[in-house]
Amino acid sequence: MDFTDLYLDGAEKTLYIANECAAGFAVLKERSPSCGKGFIYDGSFSGKLTSGNGITAEKLLENGIAVFGESQTEKLLDEFEFDL
Numbered sequence: 001m002d003f004t005d006l007y008l009d010g011a012e013k014t015l016y017i018a019n020e021c022a023a024g025f026a027v028l029k030e031r032s033p034s035c036g037k038g039f040i041y042d043g044s045f046s047g048k049l050t051s052g053n054g055i056t057a058e059k060l061l062e063n064g065i066a067v068f069g070e071s072q073t074e075k076l077l078d079e080f081e082f083d084l
Contacts, residue, residue: 011059030069037067
């Protein structure tokens with residue numbers, strides 16, 4: 001079954017929300033075919049990874065929104081200043 005149209009729709013909605021919130025970055029699920037950055041699952045459900053970005057991650061990156069995986073919180077904190 002091909003879910004490409006659903007992924008594309010989700011990416012557009014995510015970008016809309018990010019723009020409405022003036023988001024400078026997003027923390028997304030690593031290796032996801034939608035959200036992964038750098039390496040994503042190939043869709044065969046075998047656990048095999050392929051290089052590239054997920055559809056939502058790529059959409060955000062194309063629009064100037066930094067993307068971090070959930071294991072990159074230290075990098076995120078280093079790159080952005082927060083009033084904690």
